[in-house]
Each structure stands twice: as C-alpha cells, then as structure tokens.
Amino acid sequence: MMSRPGLVAIVAAAGTMVATVLGGCSSASAGDSPPVVVCGTTLKAGGGAMPVLWPARRWPHVLHSSDWLYVQVAEGCAHGSSVTWVPRSAARIGRAAYASDGLAAAVVLQPTRPYTTYRLVAKSGGRVVASYTVDPAS
Numbered sequence: 001m002m003s004r005p006g007l008v009a010i011v012a013a014a015g016t017m018v019a020t021v022l023g024g025c026s027s028a029s030a031g032d033s034p035p036v037v038v039c040g041t042t043l044k045a046g047g048g049a050m051p052v053l054w055p056a057r058r059w060p061h062v063l064h065s066s067d068w069l070y071v072q073v074a075e076g077c078a079h080g081s082s083v084t085w086v087p088r089s090a091a092r093i094g095r096a097a098y099a100s101d102g103l104a105a106a107v108v109l110q111p112t113r114p115y116t117t118y119r120l121v122a123k124s125g126g127r128v129v130a131s132y133t134v135d136p137a138s
Contacts, residue, residue, distance in 0.1 A: 066136035
C-alpha cells in the first residue's frame with residue numbers, strides 16, 4: 001500500500017503530464033480554421049480566424065462589420081445570382097465563387113474605406129435572394 005504523500009505526488013505528476021500534453025495540442029491548433037470553399041472555389045485558405053459565411057437571406061438584415069464580408073448569394077451551385085451594392089465605391093469583390101450558370105454563388109466583399117455603410121442585394125430570376133445592409137459604425 002502506498003503512503004498518502006506518495007499517492008498525492010503521483011496524481012500531481014500525472015495531472016501535470018496530462019496538462020502538458022493537452023496544452024501542447026491545443027496551442028498547436030489554436031486559431032487554425034478549415035478553408036472556406038463554395039462550389040469548388042476556395043474563398044479563404046485554411047488557418048487563422050474562421051470568417052462567418054453569411055447565408056442567403058431574402059429579408060433585409062443589418063451586419064455590423066468593417067472587415068471583409070463573406071456572403072453566400074445562392075442556395076446551391078446550379079443557379080447563381082447577380083450581385084450589386086450601393087454605393088459601389090464602398091466595397092469591391094475580393095473573391096467570388098460561381099455557380100454553373102456563370103452567376104455568383106458567394107462573394108467576398110472588401111471595404112474600400114473604413115466605416116462606410118453600404119447595401120448589398122443579390123437577385124436570381126428577378127427575386128431577391130440576399131439583402132444585407134453593412135453598417136460598421138453601429
């Protein structure tokens with residue numbers, strides 16, 4: 001039978017080894033993210049912080065962001081959408097994934113000026129499939 005101080009030392013040593021192993025694993029993968037791929041196109045390579053890929057929404061929605069905006073503007077990869085934003089000078093397309101009909105399935109908008117509000121609308125077949133107001137100041 002082991003004495004109580006000996007048992008405490010073994011438990012403490014085992015706890016330290018587990019913490020070291022787990023700590024090493026979590027720090028090696030902390031912040032890593034998988035790539036963002038839409039319709040076979042990589043919009044963001046893996047690693048770093050994972051961006052939010054906003055889904056296609058038919059009703060207006062306000063986003064509070066002054067960073068790159070990842071928006072899915074189609075419900076699949078067969079039929080895409082035409083995408084516009086106003087004012088056009090507020091952002092530019094940094095990357096895009098296209099559906100098989102040649103229209104956008106997802107876009108990544110990069111703001112051209114900080115703290116600029118703009119509205120993005122995506123239409124497919126004449127109907128709105130995504131509508132966002134980007135308001136970084138709110």
